[in-house]
Amino acid sequence: MQIEFKHVTHSYESNNPMSGLGLADVSCTINSGKFTAIVGKTGSGKSTLVRHINALLKPTSGEILVGERKITSETNNKNLKPLRKNVGMVFQFPESQLFEDTVEKDIMFGPQNFGVPEKDAKEAAQEMIDVVGLGSEYLQKSPFDLSGGQMRRVAIAGVLASDPETIILDEPTAGLDPVGRKEIMDLFKEQQKNGKTIILITHNMDDVANYADEMMVMHDSQIVASGTPKAVFNDQELLDKNYLTLPQSAIFAQKLQAKNFHFDQLPITISELTTEIKQQIHGD
Amino acid sequence: MPGDSLIYRLDPRVKFLITFYFIGIVFLANNVASYAFLMVFVLFAVLVSKVNFIFFIKGLRPMFWLILFTVVLQAFFTPSNHPIWHWSFLTLSKEGLVIATYIFMRFILIIFISTLLTLTTTPIEISDSIESILKPLRVIKFPVTQVALMLSIALRFVPLLIDETTKIMDAQRARGVDFGEGGLIKRIKAFVPILIPLFVSSFSIAYDLAIAMESRGYKDGQGRSKYRVLQWSMRDNWTIVFMAGVTIILLFLRSY
Incomplete structure (x- = not known):
């Protein structure tokens, strides 16, 4: 499902002249089946952008195409279910959305809202609890008895259970330990391999370098750059303007440059970095 | 609402007490002259506060249905021997209309004065003054x-x-x-x-x-110093004197 923004502007509280601009004339395309990362400082409009994709927010002007579905300022609040079924959203600290008395019921909540029969929703819960790395013994527990990390996994299972074509992730790994973080990110990469489109908002540049196919940089309610992570992280102008920071490997490479190493393009992942270093040590 | 005027600078305790005092004396008014006098007083206070009048009208909006309901009830259900208009259990009379107008005035006066308090005083000032x-x-x-x-x-x-x-x-x-x-x-x-x-x-x-x-070392029941210290000044004394004057005029205007 391709997602296309056409000159989308969003201002908060449109009747107030002092209103903050959330998005200023944003146009972009998010390709089907890709893993797209959106980065930018706090308040740059990342969350506002993605909330338009499932019509939690509507544009003040412009339009968004999600597959066949068009969202404009006049879009009615009714009949949004098909859209929201297809666009799953994992919010920041999604564990705060849990409310049922068992994990199973909570995972079934989304699918049942979208009209999936109880039996199928139960199966989806069975399947998804495994996908997020918890065993089926967790299904009958209360979500409030779990640890923070486990609650996060249950919440993610609840979103995946509706089988959305596009999954939007708003800093899904904030506050997790490094191992948990990697497991969760690998889980989403796996979902992409199953044909889903992934949109990730993050402040972690290593996640961008390791997982994303495409990236967009937002600044002051606008998209200031987009392309492959490799190209964007090598855009000196963006770095000079302080719009983004580099992944660890690229920072390391920069330091090596001062010690007479040479990189045509900064390596952004550890494997790229080690290959380059090996070549330069043995090659000379 | 941020702003600066005499009313803003008054000690929040004075504002808080006067607001409640005023709500009390509104019920002393019982004729056209006394209600008109109180209305002039409130409008004067609004003028002095330099707060845009639109905010006061907006303050009425959530109470609109309550006011309408009470006023209509008073107008039609006041028993009278000289009805102007009569239909089954509904009676519209001169007395009813007068009482309805008074009730309406009371609502307006009370809502305006409390809006004035909340617009010119921050919630934290109000809670400080309650403590004091x-x-x-x-x-x-x-x-x-x-x-x-x-x-x-x-x-x-x-x-x-x-x-x-x-x-x-x-x-x-x-x-x-x-x-x-x-x-x-x-x-x-x-x-x-x-x-x-x-x-x-x-x-x-x-x-x-x-x-x-x-x-951070909070322990309850200890003598704590204050970050915001409430300062009673001369203008607060004068405001109280002024309110006493208003009360005397009101007592003079009301009929017994």
Whole structure:
């Protein structure tokens, strides 16, 4: 499902002249089946952008195409279910959305809202609890008895259970330990391999370098750059303007440059970095 | 509402007490002259405050139906021997209309004066002044500082809970909850997925706050110094004198 923004502007509280601009004339395309990362400082409009994709927010002007579905300022609040079924959203600290008395019921909540029969929703819960790395013994527990990390996994299972074509992730790994973080990110990469489109908002540049196919940089309610992570992280102008920071490997490479190493393009992942270093040590 | 004028600069305790005092004396008015006098007083206070009049009209809006209901009830259900218009149990009379007008005036006066208080005084100033006013109750072991602390924490939590609610609503809408669709039962049911997470997170926020306060050495029942010190000045004395004058004129104008 391709997602296309056409000159989308969003201002908060449109009747107030002092209103903050959330998005200023944003146009972009998010390709089907890709893993797209959106980065930018706090308040740059990342969350506002993605909330338009499932019509939690509507544009003040412009339009968004999600597959066949068009969202404009006049879009009615009714009949949004098909859209929201297809666009799953994992919010920041999604564990705060849990409310049922068992994990199973909570995972079934989304699918049942979208009209999936109880039996199928139960199966989806069975399947998804495994996908997020918890065993089926967790299904009958209360979500409030779990640890923070486990609650996060249950919440993610609840979103995946509706089988959305596009999954939007708003800093899904904030506050997790490094191992948990990697497991969760690998889980989403796996979902992409199953044909889903992934949109990730993050402040972690290593996640961008390791997982994303495409990236967009937002600044002051606008998209200031987009392309492959490799190209964007090598855009000196963006770095000079302080719009983004580099992944660890690229920072390391920069330091090596001062010690007479040479990189045509900064390596952004550890494997790229080690290959380059090996070549330069043995090659000379 | 930020701003600067005589009313803004008054000690919040004076404003708070005068507002309640005024609401009390509104009930002393009982004829056209006294109501007109009180109206002039309120409009004068509004003028002095330099707050845009539109905000006062807006303050009326949430009370509109209550005012309308009360006024209509008074107008049609006041028993009278000289009805102007009569239909089954409904009676419209001169007395009824007069009483309805008085009730209407009372509403306007009380809403305007309390709007004036809330527009020119920050919530934290109000809670500070409640603490200061309640201070004498310490004699009977009333926990004044704790009550004031509860008040200011409650006020602090309002924007926090609004944020939290929007967040949770968004999350559940993304999972296919439709608010404002279907019958009454369905609509009430749609709020369960909001209320439970909201309860859970309020408790955890409250718990975090308690820990944070304790770790910064908060201990209850100790003599604490104040960051915002309320200062009683000459203009506060004059305001009280002025209010005494208003009361005397009011007592003179009302009929017995």
